[in-house]
Amino acid sequence: MNQAAATSATHQWRSFAVAASVAAMTILDLSKVNVTLPSVEASLGASSSQLQLIVSGYVLAFGLALVPMGRLGDQRSRRTLFLVGLPLFAVMSAACALAQTPEQLLLARLAQGVAAGIQMPQVVGTIQQVFTGPARAKAFGLFGSVIGVSTAFGPTLGGLMIALGGARDGWRWVFWMNVPLALLVIAGVIWLLPNSQAGPKQKLSLDPVGILLFGVTVTALMTPFLLTTGASTDDPRRWWLLAVAALAAAVFVGWEGRYAVAGKAPLIPLKLFRISSFRNGTLVIAAYFSAIPAMFLLTTLFLQLGVGVEPVYAGMVSIGFALVSAVSAWYGGRLVINHGRPVVVVGLVVILAATVGMGAAAAWAPAGIVEWVMAGIMALAGAGGGLVVAPNQALTLGHVPIRDGGLAGSVGQLGQRIGTAIGSAVALAIFYATIYHEGGHQARDLGVFRDGYRFGMLAVSGFLALALLIALVDMGARRRAPRAKE
Numbered sequence: 001m002n003q004a005a006a007t008s009a010t011h012q013w014r015s016f017a018v019a020a021s022v023a024a025m026t027i028l029d030l031s032k033v034n035v036t037l038p039s040v041e042a043s044l045g046a047s048s049s050q051l052q053l054i055v056s057g058y059v060l061a062f063g064l065a066l067v068p069m070g071r072l073g074d075q076r077s078r079r080t081l082f083l084v085g086l087p088l089f090a091v092m093s094a095a096c097a098l099a100q101t102p103e104q105l106l107l108a109r110l111a112q113g114v115a116a117g118i119q120m121p122q123v124v125g126t127i128q129q130v131f132t133g134p135a136r137a138k139a140f141g142l143f144g145s146v147i148g149v150s151t152a153f154g155p156t157l158g159g160l161m162i163a164l165g166g167a168r169d170g171w172r173w174v175f176w177m178n179v180p181l182a183l184l185v186i187a188g189v190i191w192l193l194p195n196s197q198a199g200p201k202q203k204l205s206l207d208p209v210g211i212l213l214f215g216v217t218v219t220a221l222m223t224p225f226l227l228t229t230g231a232s233t234d235d236p237r238r239w240w241l242l243a244v245a246a247l248a249a250a251v252f253v254g255w256e257g258r259y260a261v262a263g264k265a266p267l268i269p270l271k272l273f274r275i276s277s278f279r280n281g282t283l284v285i286a287a288y289f290s291a292i293p294a295m296f297l298l299t300t301l302f303l304q305l306g307v308g309v310e311p312v313y314a315g316m317v318s319i320g321f322a323l324v325s326a327v328s329a330w331y332g333g334r335l336v337i338n339h340g341r342p343v344v345v346v347g348l349v350v351i352l353a354a355t356v357g358m359g360a361a362a363a364w365a366p367a368g369i370v371e372w373v374m375a376g377i378m379a380l381a382g383a384g385g386g387l388v389v390a391p392n393q394a395l396t397l398g399h400v401p402i403r404d405g406g407l408a409g410s411v412g413q414l415g416q417r418i419g420t421a422i423g424s425a426v427a428l429a430i431f432y433a434t435i436y437h438e439g440g441h442q443a444r445d446l447g448v449f450r451d452g453y454r455f456g457m458l459a460v461s462g463f464l465a466l467a468l469l470i471a472l473v474d475m476g477a478r479r480r481a482p483r484a485k486e
Contacts, residue, residue: 031154065117070410085119124409141333144390148325159312281396286415290423306449320379328386347387354381
């Protein structure tokens, strides 16, 4: 009995180690590339719109692949999909590093995003599959630590690669490093991850019409925000795509309902959204990720462009967030077992206060000191951030059937990607619009960059306030509900 339990635990944590490694590598690529944009511009002569697309194209392709690949992972072997996504990710990373034109880099980034969308749904699905009960909450706590460290450490790693590779071609090192990392993770999948199917053998059903409608909806929703740079050259007609997104979403919901009534497996079972913990948790994390990547991006740009801090040092400002959030996520995963949604509420309050402090620091702290003040506040923000991601993940998936774990995790990650695209676009548009409006872009007037950062951080605070509101509503609903339904 004890030996069997030990074997089971070994199996669980080996699977977790592989899944967490995939997640870390994938999430790093979302944040470390942001620091490289001036280097890419110098090397390839990319325009501001091309630079935006190089970053956002990855997010878009990532988001489009998530849900179909989550459904496929639930129906077939997640291990197999890891072995499809990881080699593609490695090859496309090499293609990014070898790119000689902005167009080549953009195409490689799109394919790299597809690879990320293939492998990432299998991460949450694997954790959901191999852990149960309190052990699952603890696993998600550790997983939250991995996500927090990866998100916050990305800018530092990107800046370090530029420092080592040079201002002109250091960005290539950022992509080259993915190749050995991916090979190591592939070895882990082969040797450590068992070849087990996600659920009972079932007829493969990918709902092609649903996939098409879903793709149109996500593309139309994200594209206007991905093309928003804050410059006067932004085409206002792009916002009409939101009407297309709304129409496509309505058709998608109608199709999925009819598909399910016909006894077939829809791309997204709408019954998932009848689970209040899943619905509210997905909304909370979408609003949260509308804020946090935007905060990192704004801070890096402000310190580099406004204060004149070198990329590697600008990235290091977020190290405190990474380290503290790793610790608080571990404890958050344990606390949520007994305390539930209030843990997330406390985390959101802490990080919301920290974002207000970041804006105040940018407004009043003198150059040479502001980066140190921001680093300290970032550490405080990390304490709150660690109490959000992991506990919210555990609460969101707590009542989801294991057979739908990969799909449910994919929907949650899609919310994160859409939130990232919208939040970053809104914050960047405000940041750059303020700078262009006040005429500080050419003169490098620090006061103007202070204004741009402060106004951009107001948007960040707004997204966090929305996440807090949703969490409070969910907490109230849980307290009113009978314990049998908790």
